[in-house]
Amino acid sequence: MNVAAPQSAFLRTVYVLYVVCFFAYLAAPLFAAGMFAFNDSTIPSLPWRGFTLGWFFGDTDPVIGMFHDRRLMRGLTNSLYIGVIVSLLSVATGTCNAFLFERRQFPFKNALYIMMIIPLVIPGVILGISILVFASMVANSADRAFGQNLSALRPGTLLVVVGQFSFLTTITSLVIQARLKKFDISLEEAALNLGASRLKVLATVTMPYLSPAMFSAFVVAFLVSFENFNTTLMLVGSDAPLTITMYDRMVKVGSTPVLNAVSFFLMVGSGLLALLSVVVQRDRPSD
């Protein structure tokens, strides 16, 4: 008998019904967004006019599929490119931070640890504008002092990368640190006693142990970067990533089934990536 569950059969049924309703609520908008990607009509609404893949592969007006829509495809490429760079950077920094806080003692450690978490509780819009303001302050001073025009510090891909990096690093640090915390330090000591150098121990013992966490930190960072809107919106230049391109389309053209197709594509893509990360995390040999 599960003591946590309600005792009467009636209440138990009500409870299960509530849970079912909740999952229906979670699924409803995703289902609606995905379903109209396959409707053979130029507006994403009922009635259902038959199944089509035109909104993915179509190349004749008015049905231009997402794979033939040059701007959406450019947005997708930009997102992939930004996502990979930002994830690599934040996993690298996150790994350093994990070692720093898990293995080292230094003054003000607790205060600095709080500092590390803080980016997670700053609203994304604020992170965006503060980096925008700071970057252009630097660019303006450089302009005044040396007559250099640092165009890289104006809104554009670099600022988007920097802005996303500023809060993704907290996430990757926490994920990697959680794994490092469980590491049995005697394994390293054994390797050292057997004559391995510190670097060799790091490369052959510690890093292989950490790699699943680093991989899932990478996936998480990539997905969050890919779907980020608030911070990116403030920092974006002419090379807009996919979410911004989609938003532009939605505001200017209104909703078209191409957006449903992109939504479906993103759902499947990120679902698969998330699943992959879960599988890798699960495959832990030790615990």
Added chain:
Amino acid sequence: MLRSDTGKLSLILLMTPFLLWIVLLILLPQLGITFVSLREKIGPRQYEFGFGNYIAFIQEPIYWNTLLRTAWMSILVTVMSLFVGFPIAFYIAKIAKRRSRVGLFLLCLIPLWVSDLVRAFGWIVLLRETGLISGALQYVGLINGPVEMLYNDVTVVIGLVYTVVLFMIVPLVSTLDGMDNAMLEAGYNLGGNRLTVFRRIIVPYAMPGIVSGCIIVFMLTAGSYLTPILLGGKNSMWFTEMIYDQFITRYNWEAGAAFGVLLLGFTSLVIWLGLKLTGQNLASTVARD
């Protein structure tokens, strides 16, 4: 001797990326917007130091009304997410059978991996005049003509709860998961009824999860942009929209920076109060997993 030198060197090497990140991307930019917000424009390229931007904020009711409205709706959304999410988290952590537990938890996470934009778009497709729900209601015969369900506060709240409730469920599941059922049993054996056990055992046990969920949910709601704008339409009156407007549309960075500082100050204040009142800190709540 040599040992401690290499130790120091590696500490410095490890510390460098951390410090560069925190100082260059977090601390200095925050000081930067504070500085800009204290600058008054008195002519082209001429500035004066002063509180003019903040005074303008206080004098214009639409500004502080928007902030108050954002604050109030964010608190409402946080409380609603807690009430909606707690039973789900409890079900996943305590009632579901071992095998279905992982599946349910993953199901909960799926919307998390889909962009805000896609979720808001899904709601638009469902709720607008020509949307699925309006169509379905007409088909059943409950209503005669199409109804517009977008662009009102109820929709905005439903959409916001949808966007953030997962961030409530995840920390709750991970705290409740560690609770031993024997504690509940002991509570019942000592004569407590369900309510007492809930109030005196379950809630205190889940407190770190509740606090961390509330902090993240509140912060995400107050800082959200897409959901209120797309679901609330032109009259959504959301504070982040105002910041965007000042920065990008009107190019008035001074006022925008002042708004930014106010929003940050406000969310920090609420988070700090929440932590103080419950005796928690950031490391014990947000960083738990």
